[in-house]
Amino acid sequence: MNRTTLKKKAAILAALGIFSFSGSFALYAPPQAEAGLLDLGDIITGGxxxxxxxxxxxxxxxxxxxxxxxxxxxxxxxxxxxxxxxxxxxxxxxxxxxxxxxxxxxxxxxxxxxxxxxxxxxxxxxxxxxxxxxxxxxxxxxxxxxxxxxxxxxxxxxxxxxxxxxxxxxxxxxxxxxxxxxxxxxxxxxxxxxxxxxxxxxxxxxxxxxxxxxxxxxxxxxxxxxxxxxNYNPGACAAIWQRALEKLGDNAQSGVDLWLNPSDHPNNMARRDRYEKKLQEYSGKHVAVKDVRDAGSSWRYVDG
Known part of the structure; x- marks a missing residue:
């Protein structure tokens, strides 16, 4: 390794905090490394x-x-x-x-x-x-x-x-x-x-x-x-997650489950809702989605 390369590496390592000096500058011989500690060469080689x-x-x-x-x-x-x-x-x-x-x-x-x-x-x-x-x-x-x-x-x-x-x-x-x-x-x-x-x-x-x-x-x-x-129906994007809600329920997490066993997937309701919003925007707002609570489901309206 040439001298220029060594200087550049030293500058990089110093910026990362690997070198540490007491006071403004070290005018004395630095202490010897303790037994068992990696020297700078080991750190560079390992990296x-x-x-x-x-x-x-x-x-x-x-x-x-x-x-x-x-x-x-x-x-x-x-x-x-x-x-x-x-x-x-x-x-x-x-x-x-x-x-x-x-x-x-x-x-x-x-x-x-x-x-x-x-x-x-x-x-x-x-x-x-x-x-x-x-x-x-x-x-x-x-x-x-x-x-x-x-x-x-x-x-x-x-x-x-x-x-x-x-x-x-x-x-x-x-x-x-x-x-x-x-x-x-x-x-x-x-x-x-x-x-x-x-x-x-x-x-x-x-x-x-x-x-x-x-x-x-x-x-x-x-x-x-x-x-x-x-040629598939874009409404199916929301419909598959509505079906998941009806058959599997929502998988939203909260409390201790969210911390100890977090799900890797968004919850079913959130996925359905995002797709319903996309559908409404895609249709130029001709398609609207409304919950019918008494029926326990959602209805899709086209131009009312």
Missing amino acids: IQIAQARDTMQKYIKALDTTPDGQQYMLEKMQGNAGVYDDPQLMEQLGNIMGNMTNAIGQVDKSVYDLPYVYFLTPSEYFNAACSMGHVMMVNQGTFAFTPSEDELAVVIGHEMGHGQAHHVAKSIVRSTDRALLAQIGSAALGGSELTAIIAGNAYKYSTVHADKGDEKEADALAWEYITHS
Whole structure:
């Protein structure tokens, strides 16, 4: 390392508070470092190793998220974790929705064609779908039983494709990678197939339980944009969350639950209300939504 580089690094470290002097200047020999403490060289070397390990990690993530080989790997891992449900009729319906939504997304985001989505059904009877890295989509067979409306199903699929287009899972893994894992990568104790498997495992986790409400809100907004560029009914965006309210109740949190076990998703009522507002604005205020408390539901009015 040349003298100029050393001076620049010293200035940076001093600004960060790593150097400390007593008085205006140190005119005496500084005390020797205590045994067991890292010296400056160790700090610099460790920082470089962590940075290099993070770069390595991101290369693996990008390969799994954006290449055909990575997609195939993620598909096999997702199917292995969630299971595969064989129903030709539901697969045909899912394929039609995926095709329609891909065409809709293509009107606003051409990158959807760079790596076409792959998809499968899971045996779970719970209402849910997920999109992982590599544009790998899974939909629980229970989602089709939850709603008979293909428009509402398209909203669910559009939401998950929003996660895919925004690369939310890949970004979540990068954000959540801890220094212990990076240290293993930096010391060459972990790499190749082992590292790929760890990333894929985290991808499955973040596909099914997203770690950021901001990601969920962005996916909701993208679903609206995609639906309004399709032949599906935009009213289905609010309708699917009204259905969730009626069948599952609201999932709003408060008190100790909000602190100890915070939900990663916005609550059902808030999502419905946001979509109702979008619908009213989109219609030029011709469509209005009013609660009918005696009936225990909401009514949509068109021009009164």
